[in-house]
Amino acid sequence: MNQGLKGIVAAQTAISYIDGNKGHLVYRGFDAKKIALEFSFEEAAYLLWYGQKPNQAQLADLADALKSHRTLPGYLMDIIDTLPQDMDLMGVIRTAVSALGDASFEWMPTTEQAIKLTGIIPSIIAYRKRKLANKPYVAPNEELNHVANYLYMLTGEMPLPAHISALETYMILTLEHGMNASTFSARVTISTESDMASAVTSAIGTMKGPLHGGAPSGVTQMLNDIKSEERAEKWLREKIENGERLMGFGHRVYKTTDPRAEALREKAMEVSGQDKWLDLALHVEKLAAKLLAEYKPGRNLYANVEFYAAAVMRAIDMDDALFTPTFTASRVVGWSAHVIEQAEHNTIFRPNSEYIGHLPEFE
Incomplete structure (x- = not known):
């Protein structure tokens, strides 16, 4: 069955x-x-x-x-x-x-x-x-x-x-x-x-x-807590070493990079420098992928569409209550x-x- x-x-x-x-x-x-x-x-x-x-x-x-x-x-x-x-x-x-x-x-x-x-x-x-x-x-x-x-x-x-x-x-x-x-x-x-x-x-x-259709509030909170590129590596390492999940990474369908996340990353790079929040998301995504490969080799944990959805929604000042309605x-x-x-x-x-x-x- x-x-x-x-x-x-x-x-x-x-x-x-x-x-x-x-x-x-x-x-x-x-x-x-x-x-x-x-x-x-x-x-x-x-x-x-x-x-x-x-x-x-x-x-x-x-x-x-x-x-x-x-x-x-x-x-x-x-x-x-x-x-x-x-x-x-x-x-x-x-x-x-x-x-x-x-x-x-x-x-x-x-x-x-x-x-x-x-x-x-x-x-x-x-x-x-x-x-x-x-x-x-x-x-x-x-x-x-x-x-x-x-x-x-x-x-x-x-x-x-x-x-x-x-x-x-x-x-x-x-x-x-x-x-x-x-x-x-x-x-x-x-x-x-x-x-x-x-x-x-x-x-x-x-x-x-x-x-x-749940809202990516966990991703938003993670980026809020990191605050800046300078704080990112220490914050991410502590989370991984404590056995905590990095929100917005991994997908039950995609066993490699989520193509939707790839496209949103490219778009974020295109407009980078115009929005500090998107710049932070790009930095965190690149660093987190590197650290996950280091700490969890073979797990193939990449950013999913939820990660960049949170970054985009936060960059345009939409609160979490608007995520699923916009979806x-x-x-x-x-x-x-x-x-x-x-x-x-x-x-x-x-x-x-x-x-x-x-x-x-x-x-």
């Missing part, structure tokens, strides 16, 4: 491919690392939804379509306003997305529905975040692309180019990652011939769990691509279970 369905092939997909032993991540036949460093968010989303790179006209149409869905309808603002103050952001996104599921989302799922959800989720996050902070709502800026507008709506200020670039790279790298728990949840829901909004709501509920704002592209793919060749998911309880005596 394969607990948790580990190792069981549940579907065929043309959306992405992962080779954990070689450290490869592929989006629609393209190296995801190159996509992250060379594409915009809109271009990468188009690739995942349509299976090909967009031309300039197609890219412009997609950018306009995403912009057209940024504005929150009044009824959705009212719903968000009435939610409990202590409901976390993932709960708010889940509730808001489910409330979007009107008749236009009925079977079968479409790319237009995917674009609508992708366009509005950053606005949901920004509206709720500013509301809780007693700050005024910031309307979308039609002159900005998807990622830049997200930062703008969160802060009310024009974001720095280095911050836009770093966050865009991160969000492209988290668009899609195979048959993970939330993607499987979305595919199971749509396999019943439910609707796109319900399938994405299922995925958000799954992402909310700390075993899947969600990008992963909705992958979820929706899988929902559409599942619907095109649909078979309802209906696995068996093994009964281990008591049986009565039958006559």
Whole structure:
């Protein structure tokens, strides 16, 4: 028996491919690392939804379509306003997305529905975040692309180019990652011939769990404690010698360097000198990899995407509460691509279970 369905092939997909032993991540036949460093968010989303790179006209149409869905309808603002103050952001996104599921989302799922959800989720996050902070709502800026507008709506200020670039790279790298728990949840829901909004709501509920979409607060705390490049080696050696884990190193899928971490490292190097926090992260990652190889030879412990996600989020002044929601704002592209793919060749998911309880005596 394969607990948790580990190792069981549940579907065929043309959306992405992962080779954990070689450290490869592929989006629609393209190296995801190159996509992250060379594409915009809109271009990468188009690739995942349509299976090909967009031309300039197609890219412009997609950018306009995403912009057209940024504005929150009044009824959705009212719903968000009435939610409990202590409901976390993932709960708010889940509730808001489910409330979007009107008749236009009925079977079968479409790319237009995917674009609508992708366009509005950053606005949901920004509206709720500013509301809780007693700050005024910031309307979308039609002159900005998807990622830049997200930062703008969160802060009310024009974001720095280095911050836009770093966050865009991160969000492209988290668009899609195979048959993970939330993607499987979305595919199971749509396999019943439910609707796109319900399938994405299922995925958000799954992402909310700390075993899947947990915030990299441990990495942030580690970098906060290290404080400077001069303190790094002594701090790291003490942690390793005390048998403590270095947060943000090692991955249960990738047995070599996480390609997403590689791309984020390259982006951090590109903007290094523009942000001291990213400079510190680069130094710590290089030093930690060296020390882990020294103290734990053969373990192949490298920085994972969580390490650089923490560095990027801290550099752009996002607190930990925004990590999983931001992850969600990008992963909705992958979820929706899988929902559409599942619907095109649909078979309802209906696995068996093994009964281990008591049986009565039958006559």
